[in-house]
Amino acid sequence: MYKVEGTTITMTRGDTLLVQVGMTRDGTAYTPEAGDRVRFAVKTELNRKGTDFVEDEPLIEKQIPIETMILQLDPEDTKSLPFRAYKYDIEITFADGTVDTFICNSDFILTPEVH
Numbered sequence: 001m002y003k004v005e006g007t008t009i010t011m012t013r014g015d016t017l018l019v020q021v022g023m024t025r026d027g028t029a030y031t032p033e034a035g036d037r038v039r040f041a042v043k044t045e046l047n048r049k050g051t052d053f054v055e056d057e058p059l060i061e062k063q064i065p066i067e068t069m070i071l072q073l074d075p076e077d078t079k080s081l082p083f084r085a086y087k088y089d090i091e092i093t094f095a096d097g098t099v100d101t102f103i104c105n106s107d108f109i110l111t112p113e114v115h
Helices: none
Strands: 002-005 008-012 018-022 039-042 059-065 071-074 082-094 097-109
Touching: 002 018, 008 018, 059 071
Parallel strands: 008 097
Antiparallel strands: 002 008, 018 071, 039 059, 039 082, 082 097
16 A cells, blocks of 8 residues: 655555656756656655755666656565655656655655564
């Protein structure tokens, strides 16, 4: 099970997540073009100042296909992570090298499953 409210994603650990991602550029809807790359990353938390992530490497990092703009997490992506709230962002690197983090510092919450 998963739920998306605004930019907050709540999901049951070990489930599959399929979420359509949308973005705007210069105030209008943008469809990624050839050469663009979209990345989703989850980390543990921000430091006390709220400026940088505590860990250097993402716990989860996925490329989002530009053809579908569907973020897919598979069961193995979350199965080993503790139940808790994490932080995530989604960024696009345009073909010209320009980078835009269009969803940043958002909540990603893993909840337990009951077996």
